[in-house]
Amino acid sequence: MILLGIETSCDETAAAFVDDTRRILAERVLPQAKVHQPFGGVVPEIAARAHLQHIDRLVNAAMRRAGLSLADIDGVAATGGPGLIGGLIVGVMTAKAIAAVHNVPFLAINHLEGHALTARLTHDLPFPYLLLLVSGGHCQLLVTEGVGRYYRLGTTLDDSAGEAFDKVAKMLGLGYPGGPVIEKCALNGDPRRFTLPRPMKGRAGCDFSFSGLKTAVRLTLQRLESRTPQTIADLAAAFQAAVTDVLIDRTREAVKIFRTGWPEGSALVVSGGVAANQFLRKKLTVLTRAENLLFIAPPLRLCTDNAVMIAWAGVERFRLGRYDRLDFKPRPRWPLDPLASQRENISLL
Ligand code: KG4
Numbered sequence: 485m486i487l488l489g490i491e492t493s494c495d496e497t498a499a500a501f502v503d504d505t506r507r508i509l510a511e512r513v514l515p516q517a518k519v520h521q522p523f524g525g526v527v528p529e530i531a532a533r534a535h536l537q538h539i540d541r542l543v544n545a546a547m548r549r550a551g552l553s554l555a556d557i558d559g560v561a562a563t564g565g566p567g568l569i570g571g572l573i574v575g576v577m578t579a580k581a582i583a584a585v586h587n588v589p590f591l592a593i594n595h596l597e598g599h600a601l602t603a604r605l606t607h608d609l610p611f612p613y614l615l616l617l618v619s620g621g622h623c624q625l626l627v628t629e630g631v632g633r634y635y636r637l638g639t640t641l642d643d644s645a646g647e648a649f650d651k652v653a654k655m656l657g658l659g660y661p662g663g664p665v666i667e668k669c670a671l672n673g674d675p676r677r678f679t680l681p682r683p684m685k686g687r688a689g690c691d692f693s694f695s696g697l698k699t700a701v702r703l704t705l706q707r708l709e710s711r712t713p714q715t716i717a718d719l720a721a722a723f724q725a726a727v728t729d730v731l732i733d734r735t736r737e738a739v740k741i742f743r744t745g746w747p748e749g750s751a752l753v754v755s756g757g758v759a760a761n762q763f764l765r766k767k768l769t770v771l772t773r774a775e776n777l778l779f780i781a782p783p784l785r786l787c788t789d790n791a792v793m794i795a796w797a798g799v800e801r802f803r804l805g806r807y808d809r810l811d812f813k814p815r816p817r818w819p820l821d822p823l824a825s826q827r828e829n830i831s832l833l
């Protein structure tokens with residue numbers, strides 16, 4: 485079974501072909517970072533236009549690379565949400581058109597499910613596993629129980645970790661996207677020169693918060709007498725250390741909860757764009773060793789947004805016969821565990 489996957493939910497236009505033996509037949513990603521760079525963040529209208537301009541070409545390029553024609557595919561999967569509506573419409577309409585013309589099923593994929601299931605493509609991982617999903621739009625700890633079955637242990641109360649990286653990079657004058665530039669700059673910095681807060685660290689539960697940390701960086705910057713490259717590097721290093729410290733503390737709490745219900749030797753999977761961060765990966769390696777958990781981090785190109793994960797989530801859903809109708813409407817908001825906020829409201833009563 486061969487599926488075409490299409491990803492257009494944020495600022496990467498991507499197409500890929502994947503089969504049900506876990507083979508990636510072709511993958512193409514066109515990052516839009518350059519067009520958004522002057523604005524210091526993703527501009528939704530520009531993103532949608534760029535997706536529209538490039539998606540057909542990318543699908544064709546991936547198809548040529550795989551040596552396939554559209555007549556060879558068994559289904560088309562596209563990110564149906566969550567994400568920026570203009571981009572979602574471009575990907576979903578393209579996928580529906582191909583599915584209709586070639587008379588194959590269309591599958592609308594939750595972008596977060598794409599990140600969540602990647603480890604099953606790369607490592608053939610059985611359910612259940614614990615997932616730390618850290619991207620530009622999300623920061624969550626989830627138990628992945630099965631396809632379409634997720635239990636959210638914690639989420640961010642304000643910004644995602646990726647957003648914090650992006651906003652702090654903008655403040656430090658390092659450019660966009662923030663994660664990679666902060667990571668690079670932090671290599672030359674001393675994380676101990678500035679003391680930054682660790683929001684939520686030590687609290688019960690697994691929720692995150694990054695807005696206070698962001699404000700602390702801004703205030704530290706305002707108090708500086710001069711902004712030398714060394715000072716910026718030190719602040720970048722202090723910020724990266726603080727974010728990582730919070731992520732590790734919250735993940736440790738999640739491991740405790742996960743442990744009570746699941747078998748020995750289960751895995752912690754990290755996914756999403758921030759999972760590309762080597763400093764975070766090192767700390768997660770240490771944590772999982774201490775907790776006797778398997779640690780799985782997909783290759784970097786499959787951690788950031790891509791269409792391979794969408795095609796693969798399509799394969800997983802296709803096997804279960806979970807197709808979508810052609811009247812599916814893209815969903816800017818689409819929680820993986822829709823009951824999570826209800827549970828949290830009840831526990832607050
Ligand atoms: O998963 P992703 O590609 O897109 C979303 O679904 O949001 O994640 C993008 C985010 C951006 O905020 C970017 O700054 C962050 O991932 N990121 C990183 C690194 N590479 C990308 N954050 C920290 N360190 C990195 N090396």
Ligand code: ZN
Binds near residue numbers: 599619620788
């Ligand atoms: Zn993503």
